[in-house]
Amino acid sequence: QVQLQESGPGLVKPSQTLSLTCTVSGGSISSDGSYWSWIRQHPGKGLEWIGYIYYSGTTYYNPSLKSRVTMSLDTSKNQFSLKLSSVTAADTAVFYCALRRGVGPPYYAMDVWGQGTTVTVSS
Amino acid sequence: DIQMTQSPSSLSASVGDRVTITCRASQSISSYLNWYQQKPGKAPKLLIYGASSLQSGVPPRFSGSGSGTDFTLTISSLQPEDCATYYCHQNYITPYTFGQGTKLEIK
Numbered sequence: 571q572v573q574l575q576e577s578g579p580g581l582v583k584p585s586q587t588l589s590l591t592c593t594v595s596g597g598s599i600s601s602d603g604s605y606w607s608w609i610r611q612h613p614g615k616g617l618e619w620i621g622y623i624y625y626s627g628t629t630y631y632n633p634s635l636k637s638r639v640t641m642s643l644d645t646s647k648n649q650f651s652l653k654l655s656s657v658t659a660a661d662t663a664v665f666y667c668a669l670r671r672g673v674g675p676p677y678y679a680m681d682v683w684g685q686g687t688t689v690t691v692s693s
Numbered sequence: 694d695i696q697m698t699q700s701p702s703s704l705s706a707s708v709g710d711r712v713t714i715t716c717r718a719s720q721s722i723s724s725y726l727n728w729y730q731q732k733p734g735k736a737p738k739l740l741i742y743g744a745s746s747l748q749s750g751v752p753p754r755f756s757g758s759g760s761g762t763d764f765t766l767t768i769s770s771l772q773p774e775d776c777a778t779y780y781c782h783q784n785y786i787t788p789y790t791f792g793q794g795t796k797l798e799i800k
Contacts, residue, residue: 617737617780617791632788666736670784676724678784679742686736
């Protein structure tokens with residue numbers, strides 16, 4: 571079955587760009603109907619959906635972060651990535667990658683998640 | 694954005710109890726409602742999708758119901774391993790949003 575694993579620096583300086591990669595195993599990142607997603611969770615808080623990149627490359631970003639977010643696919647490595655620019659301490663969070671897929675409306679869900687990676691923004 | 698409001702925010706129940714968590718959407722989301730269970734230090738785990746479909750491998754004591762704006766997650770007989778935080782999640786209209794979570798403790 572599909573498994574996801576996040577990777578990237580655990581510490582980022584303020585004003586820099588946070589870069590994370592999610593490696594997909596057990597399946598193809600080019601699978602029809604796959605929405606490769608990013609979600610974050612601030613310490614002790616709830617879940618915030620950041621956005622997704624569709625298997626075709628189409629992206630949708632949460633408007634609250636849109637100006638700072640870029641997502642991309644690397645089909646050669648079976649990976650997708652997240653870049654978040656101009657980070658501040660408020661971006662400190664656990665970041666999860668996830669796969670949203672379904673069998674047809676309304677049966678869509680993020681049913682596969684990575685274990686999560688903690689990113690701290692601090693000088 | 695669609696706001697998802699869960700109630701209660703926390704609850705404490707005994708093993709064997711029937712537990713109900715509700716989730717209300719600020720506008721209709723049809724049946725595009727999923728429920729997740731999250732334990733400390735772990736990623737969320739999908740329990741229910743499409744408001745009422747049980748995810749493969751999830752014990753049948755978990756069930757979901759509702760459509761439109763009002764939804765319910767029910768645990769028919771609470772087990773010790775059900776101690777966790779539960780989130781509802783709408784993926785009908787972007788940006789997708791989550792409820793604030795319900796922390797379930799075992800008495």
